[in-house]
Amino acid sequence: xxxxxxxxxxxxxxxxxxxxxxxxxxxxxxxxxxxxxxxxxxxxxxxxxxxxxxxxxxxxxxxxxxxxxxxxxxxxxxxxxxxxxxxxxxxxxxxxxxxxxxxxxxxxxxxxxxxxxxxxxxxxxxxxxxxxxxxxxxxxxxxxxxxxxxxxxxxxxxxxxxxxxxxxxxxxxxxxxxxxxxxxxxxxxxxxxxxxxxxxxxxxxxxxxxxxxxxxxxxxxxxxxxxxxxxxxxxxxxxxxxxxxxxxxxxxxxxxxxxxxxxxxxxxxxxxxxxxxxxxxxxxxxx
Amino acid sequence: xxxxxxxxxxxxxxxxxxxxxxxxxxxxxxxxxxxxxxxxxxxxxxxxxxxxxxxxxxxxxxxxxxxxxxxxxxxxxxxxxxxxxxxxxxxxxxxxxxxxxxxxxxxxxxxxxxxxxxxxxxxxxxxxxxxxxxxxxxxxxxxxxxxxxxxxxxxxxxxxxxxxxxxxxxxxxxxxxxxxxxxxxxxxxxxxxxxxxxxxxxxxxxxxxxxxxxxxxxxxxxxxxxxxxxxxxxxxxxxxxxxxxxxxxxxxxxxxx
Numbered sequence: 001x002x003x004x005x006x007x008x009x010x011x012x013x014x015x016x017x018x019x020x021x022x023x024x025x026x027x028x029x030x031x032x033x034x035x036x037x038x039x040x041x042x043x044x045x046x047x048x049x050x051x052x053x054x055x056x057x058x059x060x061x062x063x064x065x066x067x068x069x070x071x072x073x074x075x076x077x078x079x080x081x082x083x084x085x086x087x088x089x090x091x092x093x094x095x096x097x098x099x100x101x102x103x104x105x106x107x108x109x110x111x112x113x114x115x116x117x118x119x120x121x122x123x124x125x126x127x128x129x130x131x132x133x134x135x136x137x138x139x140x141x142x143x144x145x146x147x148x149x150x151x152x153x154x155x156x157x158x159x160x161x162x163x164x165x166x167x168x169x170x171x172x173x174x175x176x177x178x179x180x181x182x183x184x185x186x187x188x189x190x191x192x193x194x195x196x197x198x199x200x201x202x203x204x205x206x207x208x209x210x211x212x213x214x215x216x217x218x219x220x221x222x223x224x225x226x227x228x229x230x231x232x233x234x235x236x237x238x239x240x241x242x243x244x245x246x247x248x249x250x251x252x253x254x255x256x257x258x259x260x261x262x263x264x265x266x267x268x269x270x271x272x273x274x275x276x277x278x279x280x281x282x283x284x285x286x287x
Numbered sequence: 288x289x290x291x292x293x294x295x296x297x298x299x300x301x302x303x304x305x306x307x308x309x310x311x312x313x314x315x316x317x318x319x320x321x322x323x324x325x326x327x328x329x330x331x332x333x334x335x336x337x338x339x340x341x342x343x344x345x346x347x348x349x350x351x352x353x354x355x356x357x358x359x360x361x362x363x364x365x366x367x368x369x370x371x372x373x374x375x376x377x378x379x380x381x382x383x384x385x386x387x388x389x390x391x392x393x394x395x396x397x398x399x400x401x402x403x404x405x406x407x408x409x410x411x412x413x414x415x416x417x418x419x420x421x422x423x424x425x426x427x428x429x430x431x432x433x434x435x436x437x438x439x440x441x442x443x444x445x446x447x448x449x450x451x452x453x454x455x456x457x458x459x460x461x462x463x464x465x466x467x468x469x470x471x472x473x474x475x476x477x478x479x480x481x482x483x484x485x486x487x488x489x490x491x492x493x494x495x496x497x498x499x500x501x502x503x504x505x506x507x508x509x510x511x512x513x514x515x516x517x518x519x520x521x522x523x524x525x526x527x528x529x530x531x532x533x534x535x536x537x538x539x540x541x542x543x544x
Contacts, residue, residue: 005515012514015290028516036526043509043517047335050509054516057526200338252510253330253340255381256292 002258003225003248004029004082004108004148005054009068010075016255021262023244024078026108026172027068031083032090034060038115044181044190049200049227050249051179053193055115056084061094065101073103080146084110088136095141106144109137109168112175114152114197124150124175130159131166138167146223149173149214151203156210157217164218171214172223172246174207199249201227208240215241215282229257231264238280288319288383290512295378298354300370306433307403308370309346310357312378318355321348322387323411324503324535327357328511329369330379337365339509340381344407344480344534347439358435360403384511385534388501392418394475398444399461399489401427401481405435407503411478412443423447423474425466427485431455462488471496479503490538500538504529 001024002010009027010019019025037057044051058064064081072079081098085091091109098104111124111133123129134147147163149156151174160171176197181190207226214222224242228234229250237245250257269277295312302308328340347356361370372378388411396415398408405426412422422444428434431454437446447466448456457464462485471477471492479489480503493500506529508518513531520529521542527533538544 008514012510012512015512016292037516037519040519040521041507041517042519043507043515045337045339048338050339052509052515052517057516057519202335249509252515253338254292255510255512255514 001246003246006248006251017259020076021259022077026080026082029056029082029084030061030064032094039192049202051196053115053191053196061097078105080106080108082108082110088133092136095137108146108148110148112148112150114178121150125153127162131162134163134166144169146170146172150175152178157213160214160218164220170221174226203227212240231261234261239284241282292381297372297376303436304433306360311354313353323414324387324407325383325385327380327382331365333368341365346406347410358406388535390414395421397423397474397477399425399479401485404481416443427461490544504534
C-alpha cells in the first residue's frame with residue numbers, strides 16, 4: 001500500500017505507474033471541514049529523511065465524497081481514506097460520511113498526526129483517548145477500521161492493545177516521529193511550526209522495533225511502515241510481524257517505487273522458494 | 288505533457304565561472320516538448336545528506352542534438368556533486384514538472400533574472416523571440432566573476448546588466464537599472480526569476496507601473512509533482528502547490544506580493 005500524505009489521491013502518480021497494480025492506497029488525511037494546513041515552510045531535509053509539517057491540508061470530507069471519489073473510484077485497488085479530527089465528534093461524522101462509498105473498503109483512523117494543534121496525535125499518545133475515539137468510530141463505521149499509531153509514546157503496545165479492544169480491525173504503524181531542525185547560521189527553526197514529523201529511512205529501526213513489539217501484543221493484522229525504501233525493507237517489516245506494508249516518503253524520490261517493491265517481493269519469494277507470502281509474517285528467526 | 292522518470296546521460300559539463308556550470312544531458316529516447324519555466328527533479332546519490340531530489344529549472348533544450356541544458360550553481364552538498372558530473376555520467380530526472388511562462392506573440396517583454404535565476408530566461412527568451420515578441424533581458428549578479436555568460440542570451444534580445452560592486456554593467460541591483468527605473472512603462476509584460484527579495488522588488492515596480500508580471504517561485508519541495516503539499520504558496524484563492532500550479536505565478540494571484 002502507499003502511505004497517507006505521500007500519495008495524494010493516487011492521481012498525482014498516474015503518469016508514473018498503474019495505480020491498479022498496487023495492493024491499496026491510503027489517500028491524503030481528510031477532516032470534517034476544509035483545512036488550509038500550516039504556513040510555509042513545511043518541509044526540511046534531514047540526514048536520511050525529512051521533516052514535514054503540512055498540517056492536514058485538505059478540502060474536507062464532503063469535497064472528497066463529491067469531487068475526488070468519483071474521479072478515483074475506477075482504480076482497481078483498495079482505496080482507504082485517512083481520517084483525522086480535532087474532536088471525537090469530528091472523527092465520527094467524517095467516518096459516517098464515508099460509510100456508503102462502495103469502493104472504499106475501509107478507513108485509516110489517524111490518531112497520530114504530530115502537526116495539528118488540536119486532536120490528531122493528542123488522541124494517539126493518551127490511551128483512554130485512543131480507546132474512546134476508536135470505539136466511537138467503530139460504533140458508526142461499518143467497513144474495515146485501521147488505526148494508525150504514533151511512535152511518540154512510551155509503550156506502543158499499550159496503545160495497540162487499547163485500540164484492538166476498542167474494535168480496530170487492524171493497526172498501521174508508525175506515523176512520523178516528532179522532530180525538529182535548526183538553521184545554525186540564522187538561529188532559526190527550519191519549519192514554521194518549529195517541530196514536525198520525521199520520516200524516511202532514518203526512522204526504520206524504530207519502526208521495525210515497534211512493529212515487532214505490537215506483533216507480540218495483539219492478534220489483529222499490522223500494516224507496517226516507516227522508512228521503507230525498497231523490497232528488502234518491506235520484507236523486513238513482514239518478518240517483524242506486518243501483514244501488509246505502506247510505502248511513504250520513498251514515493252517522493254522514486255514515484256515508481258511502489259510497483260518496484262511489489263516486483264522485488266515476488267523476486268525474493270522465488271529466490272527463497274516461498275509460495276505463500278503470509279509465511280513471512282512474523283517469520284523472523286530467533287534462537 | 289506526461290511526467291516521467293528517466294535516466295539521462297551527461298554529454299558535456301561547461302564551466303561558466305567559479306560558481307556556475309551548464310550540464311548538457313540527453314535521454315535514450317527523444318526529448319518531449321519543453322515549455323519555458325518547467326523544471327526537473329534531479330536525484331543526487333550521496334549518502335545521508337542529500338536524501339531528496341533537487342528541483343532545477345530547465346535552462347534550454349536543443350532539439351537538434353536532443354540535449355537538455357541545466358544551469359547549476361554550487362550552493363550546497365547536492366549541487367556540489369552535480370557540478371562535478373562528467374560526460375558519460377548518468378542523471379536520474381523526473382520531468383517535465385510545473386507550469387510555464389506565458390508566451391505572447393508580440394509586445395515588449397522584460398526578462399529580469401538574478402543569480403542562478405537567469406536559467407529559465409534563456410529558453411523563455413528564445414520562445415518569445417520565435418513567436419515574434421521583442422525581448423529585453425536584465426540580468427543581475429553580485430560581481431563580474433559570477434556573471435552569466437551572455438553569448439546565448441544575445442541571440443534573442445537586448446541585454447542590460449547590473450552587478451552589486453559595479454564591476455560589470457550598472458552598479459547596484461536590477462531595480463537600479465534604467466530598464467526598470469525609466470523604461471518599465473514601455474514594457475508590456477515582465478518575467479522574473481531569482482532571489483525572493485529581487486523578485487519582490489521587480490514585482491513591486493511592475494505593479495506600480497501597472498504592467499503584468501510573472502514570477503518563478505523556488506519554494507522548497509519534497510516531491511515536485513503535487514503529492515507532498517510542502518511547497519505551498521498563499522494565493523488569493525487559497526494555498527497552491529508551487530510544483531504543480533506554479534512555479535510560475537502572476538503576481539496578481541499571489542497574496543502579499
